[in-house]
Every structure is written in structure tokens, then in C-alpha cells.
Amino acid sequence: MPKLIKERVPTPERPVEERVKDFGEVNLGYTFELAVKEAERCLQCPANYAPCIKGCPVHINIPAFIAKIKEGDIKGALRIIWNDNTLPAITGRVCPQEDQCEGACVVGKVGQAVNIGKLERFVADYARKHGIEEELLCEFEEKCTGELGKVAVVGAGPAGLTCAGELAKMGYKVTVFEALHKPGGVLIYGIPEFRLPKEILDHELAKLKRLGVEIKTDHVVGKTVTLEELLQEYDAVFIGTGAGTPKLLNIPGILLDRIYSANEFLTRINLMKAYEFPEYDTPIAVGKKVIVIGAGNTAMDAARSALRLGCDVTIAYRRGEEDVTARIEEVEHAKEEGVKFLYFVQPVEFIGDEKGKVKAVKFEKMEPLEERDSRGKRKIRPTGEYVTVEADTVIIAIGLEPNRIISEEAGIKTNPNGTLVVDENLMTSVPGVFAGGDAIRGEATVILAMGDGKKAAKAIDEYIRAKKASA
Amino acid sequence: MGYKITAKEDLSPIDYFVEVEAPHVAKAWKPGQFVVFILHERGERIPMSVYKAEDGKVGMFIRKLGKTSLQLYHEYKPGDELWSFVGPLGKPIKVKNYGRVAFVSDAVCGHAENRATLKVMREAGNYTISVQTFEDREKVYPTRFLAREVADEYYLTTLDGSVGIKGHYLDVVRELIEKDRVDVIFAGGSLRNLAKLAELTRPYGIPTYATVRQIMVDGTGMCGSCRVLYDGEVKFACRDGPVFDAHKIDWEDAIRRNYERFSEQERLAKERYLEYLRAKGVI
Ligand SMILES: Cc1cc2nc3c(=O)[nH]c(=O)nc-3n(C[C@H](O)[C@H](O)[C@H](O)COP(=O)(O)OP(=O)(O)OC[C@H]3O[C@@H](n4cnc5c(N)ncnc54)[C@H](O)[C@@H]3O)c2cc1C
Ligand SMILES: Cc1cc2nc3c(=O)[nH]c(=O)nc-3n(C[C@H](O)[C@H](O)[C@H](O)COP(=O)(O)OP(=O)(O)OC[C@H]3O[C@@H](n4cnc5c(N)ncnc54)[C@H](O)[C@@H]3O)c2cc1C
Numbered sequence: 001m002p003k004l005i006k007e008r009v010p011t012p013e014r015p016v017e018e019r020v021k022d023f024g025e026v027n028l029g030y031t032f033e034l035a036v037k038e039a040e041r042c043l044q045c046p047a048n049y050a051p052c053i054k055g056c057p058v059h060i061n062i063p064a065f066i067a068k069i070k071e072g073d074i075k076g077a078l079r080i081i082w083n084d085n086t087l088p089a090i091t092g093r094v095c096p097q098e099d100q101c102e103g104a105c106v107v108g109k110v111g112q113a114v115n116i117g118k119l120e121r122f123v124a125d126y127a128r129k130h131g132i133e134e135e136l137l138c139e140f141e142e143k144c145t146g147e148l149g150k151v152a153v154v155g156a157g158p159a160g161l162t163c164a165g166e167l168a169k170m171g172y173k174v175t176v177f178e179a180l181h182k183p184g185g186v187l188i189y190g191i192p193e194f195r196l197p198k199e200i201l202d203h204e205l206a207k208l209k210r211l212g213v214e215i216k217t218d219h220v221v222g223k224t225v226t227l228e229e230l231l232q233e234y235d236a237v238f239i240g241t242g243a244g245t246p247k248l249l250n251i252p253g254i255l256l257d258r259i260y261s262a263n264e265f266l267t268r269i270n271l272m273k274a275y276e277f278p279e280y281d282t283p284i285a286v287g288k289k290v291i292v293i294g295a296g297n298t299a300m301d302a303a304r305s306a307l308r309l310g311c312d313v314t315i316a317y318r319r320g321e322e323d324v325t326a327r328i329e330e331v332e333h334a335k336e337e338g339v340k341f342l343y344f345v346q347p348v349e350f351i352g353d354e355k356g357k358v359k360a361v362k363f364e365k366m367e368p369l370e371e372r373d374s375r376g377k378r379k380i381r382p383t384g385e386y387v388t389v390e391a392d393t394v395i396i397a398i399g400l401e402p403n404r405i406i407s408e409e410a411g412i413k414t415n416p417n418g419t420l421v422v423d424e425n426l427m428t429s430v431p432g433v434f435a436g437g438d439a440i441r442g443e444a445t446v447i448l449a450m451g452d453g454k455k456a457a458k459a460i461d462e463y464i465r466a467k468k469a470s471a
Numbered sequence: 472m473g474y475k476i477t478a479k480e481d482l483s484p485i486d487y488f489v490e491v492e493a494p495h496v497a498k499a500w501k502p503g504q505f506v507v508f509i510l511h512e513r514g515e516r517i518p519m520s521v522y523k524a525e526d527g528k529v530g531m532f533i534r535k536l537g538k539t540s541l542q543l544y545h546e547y548k549p550g551d552e553l554w555s556f557v558g559p560l561g562k563p564i565k566v567k568n569y570g571r572v573a574f575v576s577d578a579v580c581g582h583a584e585n586r587a588t589l590k591v592m593r594e595a596g597n598y599t600i601s602v603q604t605f606e607d608r609e610k611v612y613p614t615r616f617l618a619r620e621v622a623d624e625y626y627l628t629t630l631d632g633s634v635g636i637k638g639h640y641l642d643v644v645r646e647l648i649e650k651d652r653v654d655v656i657f658a659g660g661s662l663r664n665l666a667k668l669a670e671l672t673r674p675y676g677i678p679t680y681a682t683v684r685q686i687m688v689d690g691t692g693m694c695g696s697c698r699v700l701y702d703g704e705v706k707f708a709c710r711d712g713p714v715f716d717a718h719k720i721d722w723e724d725a726i727r728r729n730y731e732r733f734s735e736q737e738r739l740a741k742e743r744y745l746e747y748l749r750a751k752g753v754i
């Protein structure tokens with residue numbers, strides 16, 4: 001048994017003073033030497049036991065790929081990861097590893113868990129930069145004949161892109177329909193460049209193209225084409241339309257200027273590059289003092305983006321610090337960069353000036369109780385005490401729900417919260433139409449969306465085979 | 472992939488017509504729905520009403536207003552391509568036999584919808600009344616772009632009376648109501664006048680539907696930029712509209728949000744662009 005090293009090999013990061021001035025990536029990732037050193041901390045638990053594999057939503061064979069890094073065989077490592085996850089450069093950057101693989105790692109019981117996320121990212125980045133990925137892709141390309149049938153995928157987020165890639169590799173001809181002018185879903189419009197550089201996404205998209213996947217942007221399914229039309233032309237359809245509709249607070253002042261949903265704020269900044277206005281045509285208007293409401297990944301991304309526009313930023317959350325839902329790395333980065341936190345406050349009114357711009361937020365103070373809710377969070381209750389905090393910009397990041405364009409148009413069965421109802425094969429109430437990702441889960445994670453995309457691809461393959469056999 | 476401009480023409484000193492090849496949109500579009508385009512890689516997502524969607528082409532009436540509309544006017548000609556063109560977005564209006572349907576408009580986006588709406592209303596068996604208001608003789612569109620041919624009854628008004636009836640569509644509507652000659656009104660154009668129209672028809676209980684323009688980003692219900700208060704509830708103009716029951720809209724907020732949210736930035740961008748045009752000798 002190898003010696004247990006309690007401390008992680010740190011990953012280099014850009015210094016705070018430098019990085020808050022631009023949107024460049026914060027974490028620089030491991031070098032080859034550092035990655036090998038970190039890989040050596042893994043105890044190589046046997047695959048049938050390894051808790052990290054169980055903790056990973058798509059069950060990547062983690063000890064096996066880490067062993068390959070130790071040997072310096074990056075191609076081997078990538079091959080193992082690709083078995084379960086075709087977007088490691090992305091998941092390695094955005095997965096909440098502390099709740100998944102790393103949260104389960106045995107080394108973590110006595111010291112710091114093996115840095116699985118950063119190792120995954122290293123494999124992907126190294127393989128991309130050194131032509132290793134290219135070699136593997138060539139092997140795949142041969143299989144992509146497109147002869148088995150035609151599948152339409154709706155939505156080019158992680159769920160849709162994964163499903164498309166898997167089906168292409170099986171031999172289907174896949175067309176992806178995307179409403180926006182660029183594919184990627186939340187990865188392109190939501191998650192900022194400083195966490196996920198766009199060039200990485202571009203690279204993944206180029207890979208899909210190589211596999212023969214066609215992406216039709218500017219197509220809103222349910223408006224530009226109907227689901228029925230797709231079903232006439234394709235053997236099956238996968239819906240990966242995500243949960244893109246922002247929840248807003250139903251309190252006075254919600255229409256004041258400079259109150260943004262996090263989606264609007266982040267879309268203007270990430271997708272439309274408003275931080276480069278007027279070089280780019282889309283504007284953004286912020287003041288000096290920003291309050292972000294909520295404490296998930298979306299809130300952290302909005303807060304840190306506002307910080308980069310030169311604002312003073314406070315995150316206001318109705319619960320306490322222990323219930324913050326964002327990834328730990330993002331919370332730490334936010335704190336280092338100077339984002340302030342205000343806990344146990346619930347907004348009850350936005351107060352505006354005579355021009356209709358927000359100037360303050362009135363909060364009711366909340367009080368934690370001992371009791372916990374079904375998700376293990378401490379319950380809270382209103383105190384009847386209020387506090388008013390000045391703010392000239394507010395960003396609301398309290399959650400998202402599925403967009404109902406398709407379900408309304410096609411009459412697909414939904415749950416009351418708008419998520420699509422699916423069976424154990426991810427088939428919706430409409431035969432031949434499958435769904436996955438946030439569209440069926442509500443706000444979830446990139447890796448779960450990808451897992452669904454992959455599972456749906458298998459189910460779609462079986463469905464089409466059965467359909468053709470009985471025809 | 473781009474979307475080719477197939478025609479471009481001045482409508483008046485302040486408005487112009489542009490037609491773009493976008494078969495995916497033209498095939499599906501219905502009156503009430505709009506499109507969103509982006510000029511180029513650095514461009515903004517711009518919502519636009521549709522004048523006509525036929526033969527794979529989408530025609531629009533555009534006001535020479537700010538950075539984007541001026542750039543499209545001055546730098547793009549037939550044969551050039553728009554970078555992105557998506558739609559149709561929003562909900563189509565309900566077409567049925569209402570009886571006597573009027574469409575009233577006093578600005579580009581309204582004039583665009585006037586013709587398209589009344590065309591389908593007439594096909595559905597309605598008696599159609601069109602009212603189009605322009606500032607003065609100079610600003611009136613060439614006849615073939617007016618809604619006259621789809622109207623059983625047509626009124627052209629100018630504010631100064633230099634051609635047609637002197638006055639605003641509001642004056643014509645007042646008369647129509649007094650003579651009990653209209654069952655439902657659709658309207659587009661300036662938000663301030665739409666608000667006045669809502670007040671005018673409210674006491675008579677005449678159903679009034681207006682296109683509520685709001686500043687948009689995605690146009691699909693993803694960002695909440697276009698939110699309006701409707702019957703006390705937050706609705707998204709792009710997803711739940713853009714055509715709403717005018718009596719239930721909180722107009723004061725809608726007007727402020729549409730004109731003031733980014734006015735400082737818009738002014739800056741326009742000034743910079745005009746400087747550029749001057750330097751190039753275009754204007
Ligand atoms: C700001 C932000 C930060 C996040 N950070 C993290 C993180 O760090 N880690 C993590 O794991 N998760 C994170 N998440 C959650 C994660 O991004 C989502 O769970 C994931 O993207 C869901 O993938 P999806 O493919 O189901 O949907 P999406 O990524 O939402 O993609 C759906 C796509 O479908 C398109 N679409 C919608 N309707 C239609 C239609 N009718 N026709 C055509 N196209 C349509 C949309 O335009 C979009 O491109 C974050 C989410 C947000 C908003
Ligand atoms: C449903 C709908 C239909 C429309 N139809 C027409 C039409 O038929 N003809 C026409 O000329 N205009 C129409 N508009 C308005 C058009 O989108 C704006 O005039 C255009 O965005 C102006 O851009 P600009 O850069 O030239 O001017 P800017 O200087 O950027 O803006 C000038 C004014 O245009 C409006 N505006 C700016 N950006 C947006 C945006 N992203 N979304 C909506 N409004 C914005 C605001 O009122 C702003 O004050 C419509 C808008 C909507 C929402």
C-alpha cells in the first residue's frame with residue numbers, strides 16, 4: 001500500500017489582484033509533473049470498492065485513469081475517461097467534486113481528498129494540446145457512418161451535446177437544433193469565461209462536427225419547427241432544453257431598472273460580451289454597489305462577473321453560510337476576490353429613485369431553527385425585523401425552471417414545476433421522444449445532464465432498432 | 472452560415488425596408504410573432520416585427536434609430552448577410568371572426584403588423600379597418616407598403632394634415648367607437664399612444680390588443696429582460712406576448728423600461744458610430 005500523503009499538490013492560480021481585472025481563467029491547472037505528483041497520492045482502491053467511482057454520477061473508473069497518469073500514459077487515461085464522459089475538460093472544471101468523487105475519496109477521511117477534478121481536467125487539457133485527442137478521435141470517426149438512422153436533438157447544452165456525440169459514435173446521423181445563435185447551453189451563456197474558457201467549448205463542438213453531428217442554431221423547436229415535424233423526419237427525438245427560465249421575486253419594485261435576473265446579467269456578459277461594450281454592441285448598466293440574491297453557482301458567477309466590472313458586491317442569502325449551495329472552489333474564489341456575504345436576510349421590497357432605478361433593498365431578517373428540512377438544510381423563520389441596504393444594482397439568482405415552449409406546443413406531459421415526465425428509459429409521454437438534463441430534473445448539474453444524454457442515447461438506439469425490426 | 476439580404480429600400484426619411492432570406496423563419500411565421508437578428512459577430516440581438524414572410528423571405532420595417540439600425544442601413548446592401556436570424560418568436564394572435572376588426576398604428580413596428588394582421592383577419596371573414604398615422608407627408612410610406620389593400624376601410628392620417636386626415640389614429644378610433652363601428656382593436660407603434668388607446672377604449676369595454684415592445688436579449692423567455700406587469704403579475708413580453716390585452720398592462724413601467732434602461736449606453740454607442748460614419752464620409 002502506498003504511503004498516504006495528506007496534503008494536496010496545489011494547482012497554480014492567477015493572483016487575485018490580476019485576475020479581478022479581466023475575465024481570463026482563474027485556475028491554471030496542473031502541469032505534467034504536478035499532475036503525476038498528485039496522482040501518486042491516490043491509494044488505488046480496487047474498482048469494485050473505490051468510493052470515488054460510486055460518488056461519480058457517471059461512474060468514471062477513477063483509480064484506473066489516475067494510474068495511467070502516474071505511468072505518464074495520458075492517452076490511456078483519456079481513453080478510460082471517455083468511456084463514461086466525453087467532456088472532461090468541462091466537467092473537470094465545473095463539477096461539484098467535493099460532493100461527488102472527492103467527497104467520497106478515502107484519502108479525504110484523514111487528509112485532503114485526491115484532487116480528482118483537477119486531474120481529470122489535466123488529462124483533457126494535456127491531450128488536447130498535445131494531439132493525443134486527435135489520435136483517439138480518428139479511431140472514432142470510422143464508426144460514425146450515420147447509417148443506422150436519423151435522430152434530432154433539441155438544445156445544445158451538455159445533455160443534448162452528449163446525446164448527439166454518443167449517437168453519432170453508434171452510427172446515427174444526428175442534427176442538433178439550438179434556439180440561440182451559439183451552441184453550449186449554460187456553458188456558453190451562463191458560466192463565465194474565468195471558470196470555463198470559451199475556446200474549450202469551441203474545441204468540444206469542433207469534435208462533435210468531426211463525428212458528423214450537424215448543429216442548426218437559430219432554431220427554436222416549438223416555434224421554428226414543431227416537434228411533430230421533427231418526428232416525421234427523424235426516427236427519434238431527444239429533448240435537452242434545460243431549465244432556462246429565471247424565477248423572479250414577486251415583491252414590489254421588481255420592474256425597477258438595474259434589477260437583473262442572473263440569466264440576463266450573465267447572458268449579456270458571457271454570450272454577448274457586454275463587458276467589452278461598445279466594441280461589442282450589447283450594453284450592460286451597473287452602478288457601484290451590487291447586491292446578488294441567492295447563493296448557488298449562478299449567484300457566485302454573477303457576483304464575480306460584477307466584481308470584474310469594477311463593482312462592490314455583496315451576496316445576500318436567506319440561510320446561513322453552511323447552506324450555501326455553490327461549489328466550494330467558487331465560494332473561496334469569490335471571498336478571495338472581495339465578494340461580501342450577508343446571511344439570514346430575505347428581500348421583501350426593492351426601493352427605487354425618482355427615475356425608476358433601484359437604490360436599496362429592504363430585507364426581512366431571518367432566524368435559523370434547529371429543525372432541518374428534507375434536504376438537510378436548517379429551517380428558517382422570519383423575525384419581523386427589517387433592514388434596508390443600499391444598492392444601485394441587484395441581481396436575482398434564486399433559481400430557474402424549465403422553459404415551456406416545447407411542452408406547451410407538443411402537449412408533452414409535465415410535472416407541476418414544468419419538468420418533463422419521463423419513464424425509466426427517459427422516454428416522455430410522446431413515443432419516440434426522449435428527454436434528459438435540467439429539462440427533466442430542474443436545475444441540476446452538468447455531469448447529470450451528460451449522464452442523461454448518454455443513457456438516452458442507449459435507449460434511443462434500442463428504440464430505433466426495435467422499431468426498424470418490427471417494421 | 473449567414474442570412475442573405477435580398478432587398479433594401481427607403482420607406483421615408485426615417486424608416487426603411489429590409490428583406491432577408493430566412494426560409495426556416497418564413498415557413499413558420501404567423502402574425503403577432505416577431506424575429507430576432509444579429510448583424511455581425513459583435514452585434515446585439517435585435518427584435519423586429521415582420522411585415523411579410525413569403526417565399527422563404529422575411530421583410531421588416533426598420534427605423535433609423537441607434538447604432539444597429541443605422542449600421543444595417545448604411546453598411547449593408549442586398550447580397551450581404553446577417554449573422555443570425557431566429558424566429559418566429561412570441562405567440563401568434565388569435566385569428567377568428569370577431570366582426571369588425573381594426574388595426575391602428577403610428578410607427579414602424581405597428582405599420583409592419585397592420586398589413587399582416589388585417590390580411591389574415593380578412594381571410595377569416597372579418598370586416599377590416601386600417602388606420603395608419605404618420606407625422607407628415609414626407610414620412611408617409613410608398614403606397615404599396617401601406618395596409619390599404621387588405622382593408623375594407625382605410626384611413627391615412629398625418630399629424631399636420633399635409634396628407635390624408637389631420638390627426639392621430641386616436642381621433643379616428645374615437646369616432647369609430649362613437650358610431651359603434653368596431654368590435655376589436657389591434658394596435659402597434661409608439662408605446663405612449665398605445666397606453667392612451669387603452670384608456671380610450673377601456674370605458675367602452677372594447678377588446679384592445681397591443682404589441683408591447685420591451686428590451687429583449689434572447690427573446691425566448693430565458694432572461695427576464697422583457698418583463699412587464701400584466702394584471703399585477705410578471706409576464707415576459709417575448710414569451711407570453713408580445714401582443715397583450717392592452718387594458719391589463721401596467722403601461723407606465725413598460726414605457727420607462729423600454730426607453731430608459733440603457734439610454735446612456737445607447738447614446739454613447741450611437742455617437743461613436745456617427746463619428747465613424749462622418750470620418751468615412753458616409754454622412
Ligand atoms: C450560471 C450557472 C452556473 C452553473 N454552474 C455550474 C457548475 O459549476 N457545475 C455544474 O455542474 N453545474 C452548474 N450549473 C448547472 C448546469 O449548467 C446545468 O445543470 C446544465 O447546463 C444542464 O444542461 P442541459 O443540457 O440540461 O441544459 P442547458 O445547459 O440549459 O442547455 C439547454 C439548451 O437548450 C436550448 N433550448 C431551450 N429551449 C429550446 C427550444 N425550444 N428549441 C431549441 N433549443 C432550445 C437552450 O438555448 C440551451 O442552449 C450552472 C448553471 C448556471 C445557470
Ligand atoms: C417585439 C418587438 C418588435 C419590434 N419591431 C420593430 C420594428 O418593426 N421596427 C423597428 O424599427 N423597431 C422594432 N422594435 C424595436 C427594435 O428592436 C429597436 O428599435 C432596436 O433594437 C434598436 O436598436 P438600435 O441599436 O438601432 O438602437 P438603440 O440605440 O440600441 O436603441 C434605441 C431604442 O430601441 C429600443 N431597444 C434597444 N435595444 C433593444 C432590444 N435589445 N430589444 C428591444 N428594444 C430595444 C429601446 O427603446 C431603445 O431606447 C421592436 C422591438 C420589439 C421588442
Ligand code: SF4
Nearest residue numbers: 042043045052105106
Ligand atoms: S477513493 Fe480516492 S484514493 Fe481511492 S481510488 Fe478513488 S481517488 Fe484514489
Ligand code: FES
Nearest residue numbers: 690692694695709
Ligand atoms: S427577452 Fe429574455 S425573457 Fe424575454
